[in-house]
Amino acid sequence: MTSSHTFHKILPYDPNVLFDLVADVEHYPHFVPGWVAARVIGRQGHIYETDQVVRIGGISQRFRSHTTLDRPRLIEIRSDPGEAVDFHIVWTFEQLPEHHCDAGVLVEVNMRLGILDRIARSFSRQALKSMVDAFERRATQTSAAS
DSSP: EEEEEEEEEEHHHOOOHHHHHHHHGGHHHHHHTTTEEEEEEEEEEEEEEEEEEEEOOOOOEEEEEEEEETTTTTTEEETTTTTEEEEEEEEEEEETTTTEEEEEEEEEEEESGGGGGGHHHOOHHHHHHHHHHHHHHHHHHHHHOO
């Protein structure tokens, strides 16, 4: 089963600020709903590999992903081939006037194992909005601390 969702939100932040927050995957467990663990296990230039654990409902799933950074406009994340969870995530950051940004995210998820279909079905536009809202709250906290 494949699930695909997109979400855009205009945020009062420079694209570099939002890019840095999304690229900093190791801090996701501190503020992104469902993220239990994230550890960068390899870097090469503007690409890194991450080992992560996400929990949705009572189901936890460990997976590995590859992230490509194109500062400050794009972050592309793909699951490792052969993972039970096959996903592709694309974040875009478009500069707008007055230090605002159109932050967009596209998520495509395909579960290869039947038991994980429930995760794909539960990943809705609302869940995506909740994730973007978490990054917005983190940007607000980071700006207030500066």
